[in-house]
Structure formats: structure tokens, C-alpha cells
Amino acid sequence: MASVTIIEFGGTEHEVEIEAGKSLMQIAVDNSIPGIDADCGGACACGTCHVIVSSEWFAKTGSTSDEEDMMLGMTPERADTSRLACQIEASEALDGLVVQLPEFQM
């Protein structure tokens, strides 16, 4: 099975199955991963599904739109490879992806 690994701030790792076509946020929520709030339900409008993608995977997660960039700009924990999980579409090509969660969502 194709899977992604989501690592909580404290280091707890969750390996979850990829369901192609869903967003990474939706997969995390469906698997009840703590640390992803997704307050706007995937509208790229709240910034509470912030993930930090491992650098070797960053380019493969797609491009960051202006609106995503603006929402990410509001979090103090933004890193160079930050993304909003609701804007990453899951596919078999992301098999093996690793993302870290920030300490806080805001």
C-alpha cells in the first residue's frame, strides 16, 4: 500500500494509507491525526493544517499558490518547505512522503 508518514511535533509517527484524489489534510483528519485542525474544512482560508514537508519531497507536493502563501505567512512557525495539507493532493506518486507537524496550528 502507498503511504505517507506524518510526524507530530513531539516525534510520534503516523503512517497512513494514501487515498488518491483526497487532500493530505483530509487523509490526516480521516485518520484522526492529532495536530491538524483544518478549521476551514479545506478552503485554504485558515492555515490550521500547516505541515513542514521534508526537503527532498517538497517539489513533488506541487506549487504553493498566492493565497496559500499568504495564509502560511501568518504563522510564526513557517519554514522554507511549509505547505497547507489541504492544498496537497494525494496520489501514488507521494508514496513515502514524510511531513512534520509544527508545534502549534494558528
Place this chain on the structure above:
Amino acid sequence: MSLKSTAMNITAPVIPAHWQIRAVHRFLKIKNTLFKGPYVPTFVESPLPEVDTLAIEDIDVSSPFLFRQKKWQSYFKRLRDECPVHYQKNSPFGPFWSITRYDDIVFVDKHHDLFSAEPIITLGRTPEGLEIETFIAMDPPKHDEQRKAVQNVVAPKNLKEMEGLIRQRTREVLDELPVGQPFDWVKTVSIELTARMLATLLDFPYELRHKLVYWSDVSTASPETTGGRVDSDEIFAAAADAGKHFVKLWHDKAAQRAAGQEAGFDLISLMQANEETKDMVKRPMEFMGNLTLLIVGGNDTTRNSMTGGVLALNQFPDEFTKLKENPALIPNMVSEIIRWQTPLAYMRRIAKQDVELNGKTIKKGDKVVMWYASGNRDERNIDQPDTFMIDRKGARNHLSFGFGVHRCMGNRLAELQLRILWEELLQRFDDIEVLSEPECVQSNFVRGYSKMMVQLTAKK
């Protein structure tokens, strides 16, 4: 920036802010005696008609009595069902569009490129002469710079440091409450707790904390802004007093730092440590604007959710039982309280170009009001929206904090305060009985309570 604001910035180093505010007030009084001043509506309460007796174009949801008279649900339901993007051309606040469905509200809130938050986010204007500058009413990129400079005061990292202090102050208030006798929950708990929180965030003199509450209450309550009851003389007096105290606080903080004291985590210290805002005291309207935003943001909102939560659990007593059986539901209940109460009814925008929305054409320059209170009860997106369910699925997906770049920056603090309040309440009391209908404030913006009598039963 207005001419007046520029003039105040130039004179700020030599003339104190509160003198400037008084001078503007005197000037306007003379000017408006000689020439006709801007129109200020007056509001006298009478029973609002039932919504089904009105033609759709006559429905006016800008009435400051809609919440108090419990007509808001029927009015907004009709708009959502029959005319979700609704134009009212003759309100006391001028013509405006109402956006009433959840999805349309998210669309407007997200599109700051189509809808401007300037110059103000209330239905009506600010009183003449008090056009403060605050980032909630600025568009990017200026909004982004100013928000970033101050948001760390309520960012989760700072809150982690403050959680112990918030809990301690909550316990102090709750331990003093009378058991088995009636008292006003609003004054004794909701106002007291939010006042203590504001004083902490600002490192404002603790014994003067009720001034913060008063300034905040007054600043959103003028008739021309929200349909409230406070006249401009009182607002000017409050603004002058606030200006005096805030400028003093700024200089005291600067002096403490100059004397080698470590900078605190309070708002003023953070402003002084940031390149963009370190001279803000020299820009009085901006300085006052940011402080007003923080005290309003942390006052009416959380206060009314503290009262609203108790009211909701009284109206839905099975939920109270559920809560006592499973206190782990508190975080989810906090989101549900914030949805159910929706302490601020709306945010307003101005269309920057013609926009098609749900079959209507909003013209460039038109006023657009996103009714969060309506969207949070939209049957299309929320299951049984009028029911208060502490274990509601997707409780976090409410509109009360807004979405997009203007999303409430104090949301985590609000949730933290409410979570701690309920954790501490459940440890002490078996029941918080609401004894009579709460009194509601007169406003089209703040959905708040001025009085709610309750009686506590101690935990066995």
C-alpha cells in the same frame, strides 16, 4: 491616511494624545454647531415585525434590536432560503448587501482582492473625528506587516507561557463566587475574567483593569457605528482617557527597558521590540487603533461566549449532563459555544470591483456584510444548526473567527480561556442555573449580554 491623522503624527512628540483628542472633539462641536454635521441615526426600540409579514426588499437586518428581540433566526432563515445575497437600500446605515449563507461568506472572506476591509468593518462608520487606524480594517500588504508585529502576544507560544497564570486568575474569580444565592454572571464572572486577561496581555495596572472594559464597550457602541447607545461626548472622553493611559504605559515600558529590565511578553513590549512598530507612539491614530483592536477583540467576544455557554447548557440540559459525564468533551464544546453564540454578528467589506455572487451583481463601492451569525446557522452546511451539541462533529468548522487574512488572531487565546473556565467550573459546581432571561445589549454587531442572573450548586 487622513489629513487629521497626518497632522496628529507630526504634533505627537509635543502635544499629548489625549489633548489632541480633546481638541478634535472641541473643534467638531463648534464646526457642527455652525454647519450641519454628518447624519447620526437615533434608535428607539419598538417591537420588530414578524419576518413573514415583510416584503423581501423591506427586510432590514441592521436593526440593533434583532438579537435582543430574538427575531434574528427567523429573519436570517428567510434571507438564506429566499434571497441569500440580499440588498437593503434604505437602512439607517445606508444601502448594504447581506451575505447570509456559509459558502458565500467563506467566498467573500477569502477574497480580499475583491472585497476591501477599509476603512472600517462595522455596518456604520466610526464617529466623526475618531477614525482610528487598525489592521483589521486594512488590506494587504499593510495589514500583514502590522498584524505580524503584534500577533505574537496571542500566539500559541506565548500562550503556553501564560496558561498557568490564566488558570490561577480563573480560580481566584471562581473561588469567590457565592453558592446557593443569585448573582449576575456577566458582571461577576464574564467581565471580571476578561478584564483580568486584558490587563495581563497589556501589563496594564491591575487595579485600573475595569477601565479597559469600559473603553472597549464604549468604542463599539455609538449609534452611527453599530446602532448602540453611547453618544459621541462619552466616546471622546473615553478615547482621551484611554490615550492618556496607553501613552503613559508606552513610556513607562520604554523607561523600564532603558533601565536594563528584560522586555516582557506584553503587547507594548512586543511592539517596542519590532522594527515596524517601535515608533508607533508617534502615530497616535495607529497606536490607539491597535490598542483598541486588542481590547475590543479580547473583551466583548470571549465575555459573551463565557455567558453564552452557560445559557446554552441551560437551554439544552441534556448536554450539561453529557458534559459532566465526560469532561473530555470540553475542547469540542468550546468550539460549539463559539459557533452557537457567534459573539460578533458580522464583518463588513466594500466591493473593489463588480462581483457576481449567487445570481446577484454587487457593484464596485457597495457595502457588503458577511453575517457570520447567519452562516453559523446555515442548514446547508451545519446539521441541526439551532441545536447546541457539545459533541458535534466538525465543531471547529464555524465562521465566528472569520476566514482568510483577517481571521481572528486571538482565537487560540479565546479557546484557552474558555477551556480553562469550564475545566475549573466542573471541578467546583454541579449546576449553574440561569434564573431569568438574560438582558441583551443594543447593537447590530455585538451579540452580547449585559446581565444574566444565575445560582450555583456546589459539587457534592
